[in-house]
Amino acid sequence: MQAQDLQLFGAALGLSAPWRVVSVEFDAEAKRLDLRIDFERGARFSCPGCDASGLPVHDTEQKTWRHMDFFEHQAYLTARVPRVACPEHKVRLVAVPWARPRSGFTLLFEALIMAMVREMPVATLAGLISETDMRVWRVVHHYVDLAVEAQNLAPVVRVGVDETSSRRGHDYVTVFADLDERRGVFVVDGKDAETVQAFSLFLDTHGGDAAQVSEVCQDMSQAFLKGVRAHLPRARVTFDRYHVRQHLSQAVDDVRREEVKHHRELLSNTRYMWLKRPANLTGKQRDLLDELLAQPLRTVRAYTLSQQFDSFYEITDPATAEEYLRRWIVEVDTSGLEPVQKFARMLEDHWRGVIRWHHSRISNGLLEGLNSLIQAAKRRARGYRSNRNFIAMIYLIVGKLNAGPVIA
Ligand SMILES: [Zn+2]
Numbered sequence: 001m002q003a004q005d006l007q008l009f010g011a012a013l014g015l016s017a018p019w020r021v022v023s024v025e026f027d028a029e030a031k032r033l034d035l036r037i038d039f040e041r042g043a044r045f046s047c048p049g050c051d052a053s054g055l056p057v058h059d060t061e062q063k064t065w066r067h068m069d070f071f072e073h074q075a076y077l078t079a080r081v082p083r084v085a086c087p088e089h090k091v092r093l094v095a096v097p098w099a100r101p102r103s104g105f106t107l108l109f110e111a112l113i114m115a116m117v118r119e120m121p122v123a124t125l126a127g128l129i130s131e132t133d134m135r136v137w138r139v140v141h142h143y144v145d146l147a148v149e150a151q152n153l154a155p156v157v158r159v160g161v162d163e164t165s166s167r168r169g170h171d172y173v174t175v176f177a178d179l180d181e182r183r184g185v186f187v188v189d190g191k192d193a194e195t196v197q198a199f200s201l202f203l204d205t206h207g208g209d210a211a212q213v214s215e216v217c218q219d220m221s222q223a224f225l226k227g228v229r230a231h232l233p234r235a236r237v238t239f240d241r242y243h244v245r246q247h248l249s250q251a252v253d254d255v256r257r258e259e260v261k262h263h264r265e266l267l268s269n270t271r272y273m274w275l276k277r278p279a280n281l282t283g284k285q286r287d288l289l290d291e292l293l294a295q296p297l298r299t300v301r302a303y304t305l306s307q308q309f310d311s312f313y314e315i316t317d318p319a320t321a322e323e324y325l326r327r328w329i330v331e332v333d334t335s336g337l338e339p340v341q342k343f344a345r346m347l348e349d350h351w352r353g354v355i356r357w358h359h360s361r362i363s364n365g366l367l368e369g370l371n372s373l374i375q376a377a378k379r380r381a382r383g384y385r386s387n388r389n390f391i392a393m394i395y396l397i398v399g400k401l402n403a404g405p406v407i408a
Pocket of ligand 1: 047049050051087088
């Protein structure tokens with residue numbers, strides 16, 4: 001290959017003095033392209049650990065990096081990397097401009113990995129680029145960790161917290177979100193009060209201030225409540241309306257499951273009908289529901305009460321809404337529907353946080369959306385081997401992090 005062709009390859013790689021391409025070899029059979037890079041004789045380098053520059057080459061180590069494929073050829077860069085003897089740091093390998101230390105990939109190849117990993121499971125990506133999952137994960141963790149640490153959490157004042165199960169529900173991770181920025185900012189193992197403590201510490205060490213958090217949205221878990229009281233002392237708690245509603249849907253279903261024993265012909269296979277919003281039913285399902293609603297069933301009574309409960313969130317004046325909920329509970333108490341009455345007791349026990357919604361207007365809708373994304377990603381990934389991978393994936397999906405190498 002001629003000198004000017006080699007120069008062209010060097011320019012394409014963004015190389016500048018003292019680095020240059022000295023040879024290019026194609027192996028058509030192995031579908032492999034090898035670019036050899038070298039530095040100019042007499043070049044001097046800087047210590048990677050300090051400002052010391054103009055250091056002579058002590059010796060060299062040969063290294064190879066995977067680069068972006070060149071059509072169907074896998075491309076590799078190989079170079080003798082100099083070591084310099086720094087007066088302070090002894091003998092150190094110098095930094096090369098096309099790769100970070102200890103990576104077997106060039107920065108451009110890592111940028112490709114980080115762009116693709118948002119779009120597909122790691123196992124699929126690894127197969128596509130003929131690398132192992134492990135090597136891909138190593139790159140992902142490196143850039144996700146950097147981006148997580150680089151976050152500036154100064155603006156965080158309204159926080160959503162929710163747990164999500166990992167690995168078939170055997171253990172959990174908890175996600176904390178900035179509800180104003182609409183992104184996850186902290187993800188941690190577990191679902192206990194200590195997760196809130198860890199979040200509060202993380203805030204304080206990343207430009208934020210735990211004492212500045214004024215609103216928290218969460219499910220009715222005692223663990224989170226305890227954690228918030230202890231570690232986010234100024235925060236007022238709103239119970240997430242979707243979680244609240246889930247408890248009521250469960251109560252309606254409990255009534256149905258008891259009643260189906262006596263009214264099998266009417267109520268079997270109708271579970272979804274009582275749980276879906278009427279607007280989400282098909283025309284046929286709606287007709288069936290209308291028919292059922294005319295029957296003197298306990299399930300119908302429970303369902304009607306649940307529909308009436310929803311109006312609590314539609315009333316605009318907080319005092320009116322609170323009064324409405326009190327009256328609704330009185331009605332529930334005369335219904336004789338034990339599961340719904342149990343739900344009413346739960347509301348009373350969590351009253352301030354339920355009412356708080358009318359003042360804060362916050363919900364964890366963002367986190368619920370995230371949950372379905374994560375569950376889908378988890379299924380596609382055929383099992384995360386550790387929560388560390390799971391957590392990195394959550395940061396990528398909901399962190400809106402700028403995770404990836406900076407290409408000069
Ligand atoms: Zn040094």
